[in-house]
Amino acid sequence: MDNWNIIFIVLTCVSFVYSALQPGNWGSCENGESIPTRTNTSLRVEALRAEMVKEKLGAYIVPSEDFHMSEFVSSYDERRFYISGFDGSMGTAVITATHAALWTRGKYFLQAETQLGCDWILMREREPGVPTIEEWLGEQLENQAVKKVGACPYFFGNDAWLDYEKSLEQHGLRLGQTVPDLIDKIWTDDRPAFPDTVINSYPLKYAGKSWQDKVQEVQEEMKKKNADVLIVTMLDETAWLFNMRATDIRGFVNDPFFYSLAIVRPSSVSLYIKNKEMKLTANPTDQESDQTIKDHLNTRADGSCRKNSNKMCVEVKEYNYVSFIMDLDALAGNATIKRIWLSYFCNYAVYTMIPQDKIYVDNTPVAMLKTQKNDVEVQGMTNSHIRDAAALAIFASKLEKGVKSGETWTEVSASNELTRLRSLQDLNRGDSFASISSSGSNAAIIHYFPTNTTDRRITANDIYLIDSGGQYLDGTTDVTRTFLWRDPTAFEKECYTRVLMGQINLAMAVWTKGLFGREIDAWARQPLFDVGLTFKHGTGHGIGHYLSVHEGPGRISNYHAKFDWDVPLAEHMFYSDEPGYYEDGKFGIRLENIVYVKKVETKYSMKGVTMLGMETVTLFPYETHLIDYSKMSGKQISWLNAYNAKTLEKVGKLLKDQDAMEAYEWVEKRTKKIETTSGSTTTIASNFIIYSLLLLYLIW
């Protein structure tokens, strides 16, 4: 799945569900415009202004982020959506006593226009003449007595906050910390509940490493960097570190996380969870979990450590922003603590508690250990991708047959059927995100997610793209294939072929250990570049192991701006390999596999140099009639033949075991060996004719 797809999906759906649940709350503009996508936020903005007056603020800034700087926030944390009605993934709302404005980027202009309340100004970022937030505030508050701008430091990254602070100062304004957040004060009645799902212990046979071993490794990494304290604020990090899973983030991504924070010290660990006594003692809700969290973490029911054994114990504390910040304050003031490790993704409130000379900023050792999967995790990812491919093959063969025979299939009905088929596979725990099921011109919209208002029939005439994935106890999947059930045009065929060639280029690439993803992305784009085409998204994102479908810190992308937290590609990191091509208003093609990085053997070797390559774990066939083999190199065709053989062997076997013979034949048909001698499938025949004629001429 593309790096930004899910954000759009989550928010589009949240918006839709929200609107649907509150029919009387649809916005209406002065000119009489009344559309179901618009929210009337006037009362909310007025309530916020009343709070601003109490706090003596000239303006208030509402960003998209939550306390954990999550890529996908729960509906509880949708503060900017609540105040503005706009649910795009990027956007910042700014409210003064007289005006309300929302800044967002080009791709969201249309969406914002149809969602923002009528009393909002849409600020089209980077368009000529559009002021920055700071410039606009400078003008708005120029003749005002109140020069203070408020914002809650819980929901800003450190760099973002400091940038605002500096830039506002240049406009004569002062940024002040507002705690608690003013949206939290006014958003009470109609707010989704704070997510509070039961936490299940995650069995060792899937995790591959006990939380005790993980904590010990983290502590060893801390020792190497002389860190006395490690602060863990990201939700996938706590889920991985403690081998625990829940369903707090449910929506258009299903991230099996629980709201939590952690503090690791050289000889102790503290975990903060919401409603701790219930969570510690509740019976597991997952059939594979066989113990309560208190037993799993070796605590008493109140979260205090059991001292009755030599075993490691996690002290469990109640999750609460304020008490966590107070605990940080105590640590920061402790003279024996010299160095406190923060990730790039801690919020400003966390940063600001730690004195400058004690801060050490780097990817946490939790993130770094998590991203390089252990052998059990690698095997689990491999296995879950085979089961996932079986579900997808059953789906694809059924859909093809249905569409060709005139059945009515739509983007939404297809998506629902695929979810159902995945749920029948072993260890499935739902989709990893809502499927991007898109037909024809919809497939050209990289951020598309079908809703009842956009739903389109899937026909044999249109290219159909489905980007989907599953959560399994032993892994997370994310796969995209593109179909067309008629003869392609020459251009469609060339695009599909070049996207495939790019995907194969990356899959069979070999490089020296130490390179970053952005430094090898160009291999995947080269076949498209050669004819003047490209795709406006990254080639690959990291993926978790029964965790998030987007996992950092690495990424295979020269499309994104440079980021400080990037890390070189290393063994056992899993990434997507998903080049694409999108023809606006017509069609979209994307082919996505999951690959993992591994050491490879080469003809020669150099002292001190490790060569890395990829192993593709997604085993799913391609549409052979959309491939122009004559454009591919001999190496690419060899790779494809080996891939097809493995797909038939692994996925074919499972389909037979599941008695899914139609799907088996569907796969078998697409995985036949491509015969070629010198990079072109036509070479043998044409050469044979030429040489035969030549020889006959010579003989006679």
Place this chain on the structure above:
Amino acid sequence: MDNWNIIFIVLTCVSFVYSALQPGNWGSCENGESIPTRTNTSLRVEALRAEMVKEKLGAYIVPSEDFHMSEFVSSYDERRFYISGFDGSMGTAVITATHAALWTRGKYFLQAETQLGCDWILMREREPGVPTIEEWLGEQLENQAVKKVGACPYFFGNDAWLDYEKSLEQHGLRLGQTVPDLIDKIWTDDRPAFPDTVINSYPLKYAGKSWQDKVQEVQEEMKKKNADVLIVTMLDETAWLFNMRATDIRGFVNDPFFYSLAIVRPSSVSLYIKNKEMKLTANPTDQESDQTIKDHLNTRADGSCRKNSNKMCVEVKEYNYVSFIMDLDALAGNATIKRIWLSYFCNYAVYTMIPQDKIYVDNTPVAMLKTQKNDVEVQGMTNSHIRDAAALAIFASKLEKGVKSGETWTEVSASNELTRLRSLQDLNRGDSFASISSSGSNAAIIHYFPTNTTDRRITANDIYLIDSGGQYLDGTTDVTRTFLWRDPTAFEKECYTRVLMGQINLAMAVWTKGLFGREIDAWARQPLFDVGLTFKHGTGHGIGHYLSVHEGPGRISNYHAKFDWDVPLAEHMFYSDEPGYYEDGKFGIRLENIVYVKKVETKYSMKGVTMLGMETVTLFPYETHLIDYSKMSGKQISWLNAYNAKTLEKVGKLLKDQDAMEAYEWVEKRTKKIETTSGSTTTIASNFIIYSLLLLYLIW
């Protein structure tokens, strides 16, 4: 030329010349070791310690850099070499009251061991147990009353200074600014003179744009960024901006620069040069310069502006660190000046004069305009490379004939002959750097430069690599070719072929505008990567136009760490394209061309997307018997055929004009068309045999 080669060369030679001139000054160690490469620095260190006592310093740090953060400093600025005897390009000397230590990296360990005075400790950076400078100073000064460490802020970049400051503070020490530098105080008698060569105006017919137009464009860029002042401290920037050239940096690079600084304001320009009245009024020393600098810059003999016309004028001031810093202080204190533009390469003394809220750091508009050559510069680079190739062809054909017929040629004599042949070409102004002329195992040392002690005979049995370049009034060249006058082994042939394939991959690459050099470097390495090989240097560095052979800010390298000043590849930037392979102790292969970035036409196009590619301006043939064409793709061979045809057309014509028929035939022999049908030169024959047998079988 590789990015670090020249540094080594300069310093090796300076060391050698210096030692040779002062035979009585060779160091001797306590164990009786006495070698010509070692300098006895005891008296110098004692003199420095006496100054440290006066300044109440517990330690003093001596870095490699000059005031301009130049890549190659003049012998006058070799402070760290003077105090330690070590002349490697990277190294920092630290002196306390009792100890003297030098930190350097792995590739310089051997060199440092044989050069450092016997009273020095060699600190092998990054080796286990080796302390950092700050850690070591923390220990050394732990029980000392004096906690102040001195250093001269003129010779540290801003980031380097701040890192030292912070880290020393963590070890209980304080970094203090010592002005003037203490080495400058003690290094008086035997110091090379401050470079003070005549400055020539650079004619418009070569520069392509008047300095007035350049200044105006710079002022326009300043306006876009709201900068009231631009500080220019890099020597290639002043040379380019004012269309002036001199020979202040002469040694193993011939950078046609003059010591200078500049301050640009929206309606005025100041230039600081040494000995200004002489320079302004001296007669030109270059035959193509036809006016004095005062006329060129429209000033009076004292550097004040002529007011007698509407023409732009440069105010010329005396070059002096202190007065320049005082001028910055005045600008910084001027309330009407809000924003001062500094480059990443300003020294700490410059940075620290500017208040934080007025600093704007970015590549200067001078650097950015300079790196994208104008049409006249592009044409000049193209033309000068043809003349340079003619000289190199005359050299290579003569050397081959000589070596094969048993003449005595050595690395040094070959290098000298090439310099002589270059000097005969039109507009030549010497070499751009001392040639890396290396035979056999010497060619495996990327930093190698031949001296009388290392000089090796060139034989038909050894691979010979020559990396060299010329300065021409219309351009700067840098080219590497590798020769072997016997049949290669299979491995040698495979290496040469894969290096060539990498070079061609980059030369024919197509990519979307916006990518950085580090994001396309992997294309050049892929043929080597595929068999487990690589090269430990960047693929390409920028190159100036009758300026430095290394020009920033861009670079084509995934080998170097990320740097803030990197810029995307853009039209009319010139880079080297120089993959290589080095087999330690045996041989080295490098093939280097100069290319420039240009827009390219492609089969399809996308709205808003610009496709870029390369044009190769170095036209020089390859050694055909070292190429295994069967490994190359059809596209690579097509590229090579076109390249060879162009080389024969352009360079061949010039050789004929110069009546250099032996060289012409040498080139002609190497540029014959490679016949192939399907990517392999052997395909036709082998297929014919196979199909013939098949047909005969069928017939009979």
